[in-house]
Amino acid sequence: MSKISQLLRLYSLMGVIRYLRMRVMGKEILITGSCHCCGNCCRKINLEGVQGWLRSEKDFYTVLDEYPEYERFKITGKDEQGFLQFSCTWLTNQGLCRDHENRLALCTNFPDKTLHFCGGKLPSGCGYSIVEVRPFDKYLEDEVKGEGE
Numbered sequence: 001m002s003k004i005s006q007l008l009r010l011y012s013l014m015g016v017i018r019y020l021r022m023r024v025m026g027k028e029i030l031i032t033g034s035c036h037c038c039g040n041c042c043r044k045i046n047l048e049g050v051q052g053w054l055r056s057e058k059d060f061y062t063v064l065d066e067y068p069e070y071e072r073f074k075i076t077g078k079d080e081q082g083f084l085q086f087s088c089t090w091l092t093n094q095g096l097c098r099d100h101e102n103r104l105a106l107c108t109n110f111p112d113k114t115l116h117f118c119g120g121k122l123p124s125g126c127g128y129s130i131v132e133v134r135p136f137d138k139y140l141e142d143e144v145k146g147e148g149e
Ligand code: SF4
Pocket: 041, 042, 072, 088, 089, 090, 091, 092, 096, 097, 098, 099, 100, 103, 104, 107
């Protein structure tokens, strides 16, 4: 399987375009900001399986065999990239996690950098931002090669 086909299995078309553009431009992802506990990321969740972001109900049930703790998630539809979208049944009416101490790794790690390659965006009102940046060492490399003039 070609590299592009592998990437398309993992990410959306938009995500692969972002990934390749960033590679060419020598950019990296930087997550800035902080969480102000609005709970929106628990209402619109994309889940990742071994084969990439989940696109079908069948894929979700396969993942459930391996991760029964994902039973807390309910399918609510699909996003504009064609990936399944979930809400979490652990979210209370007050917008808080029912068991914050024992939430999953995907909850504590949110927003994960690979979300950018899912092609979507952060939930509305999220206190974080995902930005593409060019690290200082890339500028330094350009200077050494004489391209920064
Ligand atoms: S387990 Fe808690 S933090 Fe994680 S998605 Fe559910 S409600 Fe949100």
